[in-house]
Amino acid sequence: MFIRRIHHIRHSISPQRTHGAVRRLLALLSAIAMTATVAACGQANTTNATGTDGTTKVTFMLSWAPDTNHIGVYVAKNKGYFKQAGLDVDIVAVAQAGAEQAVNNGQADFALSNLTNVGVYAVKGAKIKQVMQVQQKPSAIWCALASNTSITRPKDLDGKTFATFGSSESDAVVRRMIQTDGGKGEFDKVTVGTSTFQTLSSGKADFGGFYATWEGVQASMYGPKLNCFTEPDYGVPGNADTIGIITNDKTISTNPTLVRKFVQAAKKGYEYAYSHPNDAASILVKEAPDANLKPAFVKRSMKTIVDGNYWGDPAKIKDGSFTFGTNDVKGAQEYFDFLAKEDAYTDSHGTVVHNAPKARDLATDEFLK
Template sequence: MTNHRFTTRIGAALAALCAVLAVTACGAPKPDASDLDKVTFMLSWAPDTNHIGVYVAKHKGYYREAGLDVDIVAVTQSGAEQAVNNGVADFALSNLTNVSTYATKGAQLKQVMQVQQKTSAIWCALASNDAITRPKDFDGKVFATFGSNESDAVVRRMIETDGGTGDFDKVTVGTSTFATLSSGRADFGGFYSTWEGVQAKMNGPELRCFSEPDYGVPGNADSIGIITSDRLISSDPDLVKRFVQATQRGYIDAYEDGDEAAGILVHDAPEANLDEAFVKESMKTIIDGQYWGDRKSIENGTATLGAIDYDGTQQYFDFLAESNAYTDATGKTVHTAPQSHDLATDEFLASGAH
């Protein structure tokens, strides 16, 4: 894969992060396994390029250097957020929108690193479906959904912005949105440009897609990153700092060399049966699209990979609240938007790491 190289970034990143971590000196003997703090990281779904920095950090020994023995585990049926809230997992991949949704139901979660800085969601029909050429055409059609109020609000806003009424039918997706559309059970559904969008370009079926920022949905809906519990932050902030900064190193390396990171993910997550060419293309899409932040700004230290996008996420939370998408634990609509500054923190990042 073609990469825009940061010629000075790796050496500077290692020096900066070693100094901040202050756990073991770079190049020092690796700590004995018995001296490591055991940490559980839970996937949000099957292993993919959203998780890749965690795999890179583990593969390259960054967690061991930070005094951590990290176990990467499959997501539970109740979901990664619930597992973290209940103490089943210490950390997980999620996004700040999910944190806000669970917060309205009483969960005590916090995002401690936001990897993705812009929306990658795309809303698509099969290119062979001539009845859909713009979001307005979703009116009266069948939406392949996983059942969230959030996705309903997004689709409705896109339709209305494009001049439609925002009325559509729904069918719950089983295992694959692609299969649901191909079978004719639904007319359109949600995908991600950095994963399913790549799959469609490489292997089909061809899609016709629309992005939500182009059709009236404000802010950053896809604030993917690392979450933990308020309980762990309170009881062991040093452990949180060590995990976050070692993970930050992994994502920095992946943003530098997508091909190398892809090979690590494929090798270290064999249960996912990932095609390396596909994973490389996904990383190329992330890097070329600068989904994890402006690369020049990260290189020169004026931006930090993993920083929270408080403004963009708050705009999206306000939109969801206005759309009556939030509910409390009893199912009652919550009209007051959660506040991103209450649900996320940059305090554990190595600022200026590049």
Template sequence: MNRFIKTAVAAVAAVGLGLGLTACGSSSSSDDGLTKVTFMNYWTPDTNHIGVYVADQLGYYRDEGLDVDIVAVSTAGGEQAVSTGVADFALSTLTNVSMFDAQGGDLEMVMQVQQEPSAIWCALASNTSITRPKDFDGKTFATFGSSESDAVVKKMIQTDGGTGDYDKVTVGTSTFQALTSGRADFGGFYSTWEGVEADLYGPTLNCFAEQDYGVPGNADSIGIITADSTVQNDPELVQKFVTATQKGYMYAYEHPDEAAELLVKAAPEADLDIDLVKKSMQVIVDGNYWGDVSAVKDGSFTLGTVDTKSTQEYFDFLAAAGAYEDANGTVLTTAPQSTDMSTNEFVK
């Protein structure tokens, strides 16, 4: 799934709207003495989630005294679920947290998995009228309604010498379908998932990375979020969850094929293709997406560290493009500060 679905959800699910969610995420003790914890997925389980599933399957959470319930993402999104106490933790991005907090939210990232942007902007290779981002001018963009994606696409086109003028069509959940049906000419994907899927099974795409066309920082800061109140009131719980989750992602980075098999087994409802999952993990490892592999191995980089510098560069870019709004819909000209919505105190 494209990251911009979740960003749009975070912006639409305004803080305090009361979407009928029943609080069930507050931790409690199970019959065997373990602390019950609810974790909400970002979307359908994929390799972004793999460390959580590995930690659960290999007993890392149980070793920390936790009984973790992994639940499907709600319509309102993981950000809203964590804010209202429906979930204790969720997978999200620091960009989503910044959008949510700009509207009065109270979220915090306690562990960042993805250290490099993976967004790619693609057209079908059969569409010979698009050979570079400049060619997006006058074409139709398959959008999920996100102001973030508009800012990124416009910047890429203008950096490549175009005007940044394009048409848009709002799609549901499949950008692939929008392109192959002719409803749209280009759209956004993840190189680590949809890009892999296209390589394995088609359709053949012609893609461009946003960082090659003027978009600064890391837009795809995928990691673990929780509520500020949880960090303040139950730091021991946060530490236990982060410790086990780090261990799960470390295992996946060091044993990608074995982790892929664990994910497929643990998430049968997702009907994951094992070849896709294994290839995705290999792309993640080869691309150092979770941090330089050699640096992780020699201990000079700790997997899970929140990179406030690259995320802030991206937030500043979004603010300059007018992509942030407060709860009243007023455009914010000052970017949220990544250091105010993240911490590395639990990353060991």
């Protein structure tokens, strides 16, 4: 079982305590819970209430603690884009069983997720779909402490200890990177307690997984210094981090107007954040006070996103040759096929599924224009 981009603990977390390890732990728990419930629960019959001001009440669920992946939704709310669309959006903490299951069951109208997660849940019986993709290229990084001079390239990870939560996906990715660099792809593993950073610093593990736009920024600003490798440079195909907004199939079929309004307003929020990163960072800090985010940290995260063109090429967005929010089904499918070959998919009964989910059936761009 695995979930890309793992859910954060729901209480307040400062950037110094944020780490991919916690995301992986909660995702693993979510996947376990889902195995027993998603197929049975199905999609709830929900009707969106209308407020006294005539707006339609909508619930958007975080996929972990507030961060720059969610920033466009916070901007859209702060700037009044949702209200202009006739929506009263409530941004809520991630459910215990995960945002994907909450959307599948109708407990939330929309949530942040990614096509990799949607594929995992679809194999287990969920009926959810991604309706806008924000991130257009992978941000996962696999790192050792810079002070560990025995690791200078993925091949050096052979025989070392991986700080993990037992994710089949992570194992497949690390193995492929090592083998592409000329190694055997053999490594030991240790289960992370709370912090991958702490696990590496204590010497209990030699390397672990992080994300360039968040933990990578954290390490750069606050330490510890890292030596990192990226997936595409070492043989992992496709786009693993297709982060975007999801809803369930029933909402799409019964209330497409609601989906279009939400997507259009959220898209406007993300586009504003991409063009005005510092202002958007200030909005996130203001709108999510319980997250205890430091303004300088959030601004640096947004700078990393903008400088790295993580949300798309600004020039192509400006000239209209690329529509912001387009789903990368080709890149997602390449990654899905890779995971299927590694036997990383299981159904709701825990049985290995050898056929990869079809990305084209799990995403739609119809609400972007």
